[in-house]
Amino acid sequence: MNGFLQSIPMVAVTVLAFGLLIVIHELGHYLAARWSGMRVERFSVGFGPVIWSRKRGDTEWAFSAIPLGGYVKIAGMAPGEEIAEGDTSSYSHKPAWKRFLVILAGPAMNYLLAVVMAVGLIATMGLREPDQSSTIGDVISGGAAERAGLKAGDRVVSAGGAPVEGWKGLVEAVRSHPGKELALGVARAGSAPGSLPEAVLLRPDDSGGIGKAGIAPNLRAVRAGLIESVAMGFRRTNDKAGEILAGLGQVVTRKQKAELQGPLGIAQEMTRSARAGAAPFLMMVWLISIMLAIFNFLPLPALDGGRLIFLVYEMVTRRPVNQKVESVIHTVGFILLFGLLIGVTVFGDLPRLFRR
Numbered sequence: 001m002n003g004f005l006q007s008i009p010m011v012a013v014t015v016l017a018f019g020l021l022i023v024i025h026e027l028g029h030y031l032a033a034r035w036s037g038m039r040v041e042r043f044s045v046g047f048g049p050v051i052w053s054r055k056r057g058d059t060e061w062a063f064s065a066i067p068l069g070g071y072v073k074i075a076g077m078a079p080g081e082e083i084a085e086g087d088t089s090s091y092s093h094k095p096a097w098k099r100f101l102v103i104l105a106g107p108a109m110n111y112l113l114a115v116v117m118a119v120g121l122i123a124t125m126g127l128r129e130p131d132q133s134s135t136i137g138d139v140i141s142g143g144a145a146e147r148a149g150l151k152a153g154d155r156v157v158s159a160g161g162a163p164v165e166g167w168k169g170l171v172e173a174v175r176s177h178p179g180k181e182l183a184l185g186v187a188r189a190g191s192a193p194g195s196l197p198e199a200v201l202l203r204p205d206d207s208g209g210i211g212k213a214g215i216a217p218n219l220r221a222v223r224a225g226l227i228e229s230v231a232m233g234f235r236r237t238n239d240k241a242g243e244i245l246a247g248l249g250q251v252v253t254r255k256q257k258a259e260l261q262g263p264l265g266i267a268q269e270m271t272r273s274a275r276a277g278a279a280p281f282l283m284m285v286w287l288i289s290i291m292l293a294i295f296n297f298l299p300l301p302a303l304d305g306g307r308l309i310f311l312v313y314e315m316v317t318r319r320p321v322n323q324k325v326e327s328v329i330h331t332v333g334f335i336l337l338f339g340l341l342i343g344v345t346v347f348g349d350l351p352r353l354f355r356r
Contacts, residue, residue: 014270015067017285019046021110021292022069028109029102030072036098039089042073058089074102096320100311103304110293111237117286119233125279126221127236127286134170135218143214148202150215153189157197167217174213179206221279241290248294301333 023045033040039058044050046064053062064070076083076090083090091099121127130137135155139145156164159173160182173182182204185197204211224232273284296304307330310321 013274013281017270017281018288019067019069021113021285021289024113024289025106025110025292025296026070026072028105028107029074031109032102032105033072033074033091036094036102037089038091038094038098038102039075039087040072041075043070044072045070047071096311096314100308100315103307103311106304107293107296110289110296111241114286114289114293115233115237117233117282117289118237119229121279121282121286122222122224122229122232122236123226124223125282126223127232128219128221128279128283129236130167130217131220132166132168133218134164134167136215137218138216140214140216143212144203144205145213145215148184148200150184150186150200150202150213151189153218155187155189156184157187158185159183174202174204174211176211177202177204178209178211179203180211182211237286237290240287241294244291244294300337302330302337303333306330306333 026043030040030043041058042060042062044062044064046067047069048065050062050064053060055061074091075081076087076092081092083092087093091102118127133155134157136145136150136152138152139150156170158164159170160177162173164170164173180203182202184200184202186200187195187197202213204213206212222232222236270281270284270288273280297308299305299309310326314320
């Protein structure tokens with residue numbers, strides 16, 4: 001019971017942080033809509049029944065019962081919404097390029113937030129990144145490495161009798177031995193200088209023909225002055241976005257098995273990082289902000305990226321897309337995405353939670 005009570009503040013921090021990321025996303029849509037001369041009827045923090053609201057100008061600012069993100073309601077944006085013919089402040093009566101900017105602004109805001117967070121971390125407590133050595137930074141509970149007796153701080157010096165060249169070499173050795181025994185030479189954490197490596201027998205888990213050990217690299221904190229941190233913040237954010245896109249590419253080409261996480265899994269990771277301290281937690285928020293930007297840019301129905309595809313078609317052909325057709329496509333896309341979300345939660349997040 002005490003453990004549960006102690007976990008409540010961490011869960012609350014996680015909910016607030018994730019909700020803030022969604023609100024920032026919606027703020028991007030709101031600011032772009034107002035700049036474009038569109039009428040925003042409501043900006044809500046949270047979903048569900050409104051528990052408090054106040055109207056300023058044309059916009060109702062509201063707090064709703066479910067504190068997971070928020071939404072903006074732009075006049076004329078909902079399919080089938082009746083708008084007066086002379087209402088030039090509605091979304092549907094604005095040129096396609098302005099509607100494009102309004103949709104684009106949401107994920108762009110998440111990317112901008114990630115850059116600002118990276119700059120702030122580099123200028124203060126440091127932005128953590130892998131040090132590229134073969135030193136183990138974290139051992140995942142229940143994984144092959146834990147079963148073999150590996151611990152954080154251990155440095156792998158050889159694998160299969162061959163010297164290990166940094167973290168990349170260790171990963172390659174593990175990936176090439178799915179379900180097979182791999183002899184490691186390990187310099188134990190805290191061992192005296194000059195001590196002989198200890199022999200450890202690792203059997204990586206077989207994940208779709210790829211070996212998985214359940215380890216994470218050692219991290220070092222990168223710090224810089226305020227001016228230098230601006231350039232580094234952009235660079236580190238772009239590098240991480242590139243890594244995520246490369247991973248997606250490998251999943252699409254079936255070179256890597258997809259390891260999906262739903263809201264529950266993401267919340268677990270955020271809560272875990274919050275317990276580890278401010279720096280790991282802010283790093284996790286930074287990473288999720290990048291992932292939200294990329295996810296929403298994907299050209300899938302019901303996502304911002306899917307809407308952008310229709311707007312690009314309209315700008316190129318100078319013909320509006322049939323609203324009923326677009327509405328059906330987005331509705332079907334939403335149902336499929338929601339079904340995937342439920343499936344990942346039920347068959348992925350929950351089993352992982354009960355295994356811990």
